[in-house]
Amino acid sequence: MTSDLKADIDAIRNIGAVPKILDVVGRLTGMGFVAIARVTSERWVCCAVRDNIHFGLEAGGELRVETTICNEIRQHGQTVVIDDVKIDEAFCNHPTPAMYGFRSYISAPIVLSDGEIWGTLCAIDPQPRLLNKPEVLGSFQLLSELIAVQLELNSRFEQSQAKLRSSQADLLDERKTAELREQFIGVLGHDLRNPLASVEAGMRVLLKNLDNGKAPEIIAMVQKSVMRMTGLVDNLMDFARGRLGGGLTIGSDANAPLAPVLEQVIGESKLAWPAAVIETDIDIREPIDCDRSRIGQLFSNLLGNAITHGDPDRPIRIVAKTTTGGAFVLSVTNFGTPISSKAMQSLFKPFSRGDRPSQQGLGLGLFIASEIARAHSGTLSADSTAGKTTFIFTMPQAR
Numbered sequence: 001m002t003s004d005l006k007a008d009i010d011a012i013r014n015i016g017a018v019p020k021i022l023d024v025v026g027r028l029t030g031m032g033f034v035a036i037a038r039v040t041s042e043r044w045v046c047c048a049v050r051d052n053i054h055f056g057l058e059a060g061g062e063l064r065v066e067t068t069i070c071n072e073i074r075q076h077g078q079t080v081v082i083d084d085v086k087i088d089e090a091f092c093n094h095p096t097p098a099m100y101g102f103r104s105y106i107s108a109p110i111v112l113s114d115g116e117i118w119g120t121l122c123a124i125d126p127q128p129r130l131l132n133k134p135e136v137l138g139s140f141q142l143l144s145e146l147i148a149v150q151l152e153l154n155s156r157f158e159q160s161q162a163k164l165r166s167s168q169a170d171l172l173d174e175r176k177t178a179e180l181r182e183q184f185i186g187v188l189g190h191d192l193r194n195p196l197a198s199v200e201a202g203m204r205v206l207l208k209n210l211d212n213g214k215a216p217e218i219i220a221m222v223q224k225s226v227m228r229m230t231g232l233v234d235n236l237m238d239f240a241r242g243r244l245g246g247g248l249t250i251g252s253d254a255n256a257p258l259a260p261v262l263e264q265v266i267g268e269s270k271l272a273w274p275a276a277v278i279e280t281d282i283d284i285r286e287p288i289d290c291d292r293s294r295i296g297q298l299f300s301n302l303l304g305n306a307i308t309h310g311d312p313d314r315p316i317r318i319v320a321k322t323t324t325g326g327a328f329v330l331s332v333t334n335f336g337t338p339i340s341s342k343a344m345q346s347l348f349k350p351f352s353r354g355d356r357p358s359q360q361g362l363g364l365g366l367f368i369a370s371e372i373a374r375a376h377s378g379t380l381s382a383d384s385t386a387g388k389t390t391f392i393f394t395m396p397q398a399r
Contacts, residue, residue: 008045008118011154023050025123033123034049035121073117079109086128104127108120250372258292276316279318282318295372301369309334335389336389
């Protein structure tokens with residue numbers, strides 16, 4: 001094995017979250033064999049593996065690259081999903097499934113920030129599996145992105161370590177990078193494990209209770225878990241991209257209305273938290289020049305925060321309006337225990353959990369929301385007194 005490929009295997013081994021990623025993929029898809037592979041024009045090398053079907057390939061093992069579907073993915077850069085090769089029009093006559101004895105297959109490219117396809121996150125199973133659905137495909141692709149981000153984070157860390165005793169500012173930055181690496185491990189090993197288990201259990205119960213009236217309650221529980229996973233991964237990826245130097249990107253567009261985006265977020269939250277009472281006052285004089293998906297993300301973080309920390313017996317109040325001065329203002333108010341003055345000092349900093357240090361989550365939601373506000377030349381502020389907490393987003397329209 002060449003030194004370059006050995007270094008690639010070592011790079012994967014140095015990511016502490018890899019075993020948890022493989023475990024999450026296995027439980028999410030039901031696939032018996034999951035691997036992270038380094039794929040080049042000449043080599044297919046297994047860097048990490050979870051093998052519950054005795055496929056027989058270990059870390060460092062190789063397949064002939066020309067016999068793999070991963071080689072085709074390296075060329076076209078698209079995720080490939082096969083629920084059952086026997087009925088798949090594109091792959092029913094493909095030689096690879098018969099050669100390696102699998103009926104279901106999923107593989108996503110691991111793409112670095114410069115566009116290079118480093119390898120793949122792939123899984124196979126001798127039995128057919130239902131893979132081609134949004135929650136599986138989206139989560140699988142996000143996990144492949146996490147691997148790419150972590151490879152580059154570790155590479156940056158190792159390059160900085162190679163420099164002769166960097167400055168104090170560089171050392172501080174590396175501590176933050178190490179902290180981010182631990183957060184990756186945490187979200188995969190703990191924060192995602194519980195909602196994934198809830199989704200899995202909920203779907204099992206749902207199949208048994210379709211006719212006894214419990215289906216809506218179970219679906220709401222599954223939806224809540226999926227929303228929690230989506231929020232965790234979205235915030236984590238945005239923060240990671242920012243640390244890699246890309247920052248948050250926005251695409252402003254004043255040609256479509258903003259109100260339906262806010263109403264969709266409210267509808268999703270009501271589905272996930274059916275007991276929550278949400279009062280709305282939306283009076284927007286369109287058009288609003290903004291990135292609607294990012295504003296939706298900001299609003300979702302604020303609303304989820306209000307529902308989680310607010311008094312469940314009191315309503316959440318939403319106000320969205322345009323002012324006479326031409327600014328757009330969005331406020332989210334919840335009632336309950338106010339935020340302490342100490343927590344207010346670091347409320348919008350990354351990894352801050354305020355007055356709830358033991359709570360699950362990364363403490364990135366409010367930080368990401370504030371970054372979205374800043375990217376829109378706006379501000380996000382908080383006021384918490386006398387049992388009421390209000391977050392206010394203000395965005396000028398003449399930027």
